[in-house]
Amino acid sequence: MIKQEPDGKDGKVEQRAAEKEDKIEETKETGALSDLTILDLTRVVAGPFCSSLLGDMGARVIKIERPGTGDDSRAYGPYVNGESAYFAMLNRSKYGITLNLKTEEGKAIFLEMVKKADVVLENYRPGVMEKLGLGYEELRKINDQIIYAAVSGFGSYGPYSKRPGYDILAQAMGGLMSLTGPKDGEPTRAGNAMGDILGGMNMAIGVLAAVHARTLIGHGQKVDIALVDSIAVSLENAFTRYWVTNEVYKRNGNAYAALAPYDSYRARDGLCIIACGNQKLFEIFSREVAGHPEWIDDPRFLSNVLRVENMDELKILIEGWSRSYTVDELVSMALNAGVPAGPVYDISQIVKDEHIASARDMFPVVEHPVIGKMHVNGDAVKMTETAPRITKPAPLLGQDNEKIYGEFLGITRERLAGLKAEGVL
CATH class of the missing domain: 3.40.50.10540 (Crotonobetainyl-coa:carnitine coa-transferase; domain 1)
Incomplete structure (x- = not known):
């Protein structure tokens, strides 16, 4: 001592x-x-x-x-x-x-x-x-x-x-x-x-x-x-946007001001997270997961900046597709194509999850x-x-x-x- x-x-x-x-x-x-x-x-x-x-x-x-x-x-x-x-x-x-x-x-x-x-x-x-x-x-x-x-x-x-x-x-x-x-x-x-x-x-x-x-x-x-x-x-991008654009971040539910699609989307039995962190992922998601390659060439969605500006319209399109599937089906399709996705868990699901609760103890x-x-x-x-x-x-x-x-x-x-x-x- x-x-x-x-x-x-x-x-x-x-x-x-x-x-x-x-x-x-x-x-x-x-x-x-x-x-x-x-x-x-x-x-x-x-x-x-x-x-x-x-x-x-x-x-x-x-x-x-x-x-x-x-x-x-x-x-x-x-x-x-x-x-x-x-x-x-x-x-x-x-x-x-x-x-x-x-x-x-x-x-x-x-x-x-x-x-x-x-x-x-x-x-x-x-x-x-x-x-x-x-x-x-x-x-x-x-x-x-x-x-x-x-x-x-x-x-x-x-x-x-x-x-x-x-x-x-x-x-x-x-x-x-x-x-x-x-x-x-x-x-x-x-x-x-x-x-x-x-x-x-x-x-x-x-x-x-x-x-x-x-x-x-x-x-x-x-x-x-x-x-x-x-x-x-901890608010990272909210302040960056303000310093650069003088824009005060507005509440936007589960969406993110820097990326789109990067949000929760309605499935048949709950909510699924789909997170396209770059242009390549958006293109894979549109073409191989959702089966809508026309989204890639849509003038509203040509770049991440444009997708963020038009995220409400994009969400309507995605949910028109995602509501036909269960959360598990959406997650499986996205992950199989290499697109980050996951369910929105409640506490009872987290404590039973094989990765979080079991493998990670x-x-x-x-x-x-x-x-x-x-x-x-x-x-x-x-x-x-x-x-x-x-x-x-x-x-x-x-x-x-x-x-x-x-x-x-x-x-x-x-x-x-x-x-x-x-x-x-």
């Missing part, structure tokens, strides 16, 4: 390297991040999603929750045997302890743990940690190697930094809602917490970049992630101490040598107090009972 050495940067780096080797040897099964210890103060979605990714990659993540109530998401359904499956999904691969950071004793305990940690994660509103005396500037004084990562609605600086931030606000102000929904319909929130998920991903990327940078610059740094930033940068089963066997979302990152894996189910509130506090600070069981009675744990 990290120790504050008086003899300069080189001594600290060597000490850290030796201690990391010891820790890796002790763990036997080495994950890609098994030499990192992370103190996780985050709650609800964005931060916990980030720390679950890092935990699956082998980091030792210690989730720190408020005594008594814990993470807000413990109160979110659905419930199984009185435990939140929502919380359990987002908090696997972590140890769980309780600590009241509003008490002086709680702050002192946290600061001692920071001395032995690599990363601190938090998603309080900017300024909260500073008011507690636990902001980045204070933490770096006791451990200049610490990487401090914060995610919030609007980031730690700027005119909106002190505003409360939730996923729906990020989607609204970041632009995603303006692009989503039926043509001529109202702006629509994406069905999942896309702002939180993208924010959590960017937080993980920032942490990994800072961990690498530490080997280059010799000390840690602060990583600042905003949900609204994460949404805004995206919904592994874990054994939770209260819930029992439960499916959780797997990892999208696949690696040949240090593959991410779920190391443990989500912790019960305060489950690992004795183990973690005993190991980190040498606190005895009797003292833990006293701290609990005092409201510190």
Whole structure:
């Protein structure tokens, strides 16, 4: 772990390297991040999603929750045997302890743990940690190697930094809602917490970049992630079109402003996606799949630019053909000709799919101490040598107090009972 050495940067780096080797040897099964210890103060979605990714990659993540109530998401359904499956999904691969950071004793305990940690994660509103005396500037004084990562609605600086931030606000102000929904319909929130998920991903990327940078610059740094930033940068072509043409992207259902045909099309029993990403694919689709070679020479569809301008007319023609077939038939015909196509799945179909659910193992089963066997979302990152894996189910509130506090600070069981009675744990 990290120790504050008086003899300069080189001594600290060597000490850290030796201690990391010891820790890796002790763990036997080495994950890609098994030499990192992370103190996780985050709650609800964005931060916990980030720390679950890092935990699956082998980091030792210690989730720190408020005594008594814990993470807000413990109160979110659905419930199984009185435990939140929502919380359990987002908090696997972590140890769980309780600590009241509003008490002086709680702050002192946290600061001692920071001395032995690599990363601190938090998603309080900017300024909260500073008011507690636990902001980045204070933490770096006791451990200049610490990487401090914060995610919030609007980031730690700027005119909106002190505003409360939730996923729906990020989607609204970041632009995603303006692009989503039926043509001529109202702006629509994406069905999942896309702002939180993208924010959590960017937080993980920032942490990994800072961990690498530490080997280059010799000390840690602060990583600042905003949900609204994460949404805004994900909109790619919408902003490009605006900068180039001054055109504000209009909602267009499942169609795409850059390509056509690239949309959902009505089949006899549902919707099928057909995605012609270039001129060659459009010609193959028209000639070999749909049996309408005349579309290729139609003046409205001679180029991708023209097809985008006339996508409504093209969709009418395609659906005049596609409605005669089932989704499975359309997909099979398109794929046999080399044209990208696929069904529009609902959740019940995804979890049974032979590729996504089975071959790619995206919904592994874990054994939770209260819930029992439960499916959780797997990892999208696949690696040949240090593959991410779920190391443990989500912790019960305060489950690992004795183990973690005993190991980190040498606190005895009797003292833990006293701290609990005092409201510190």
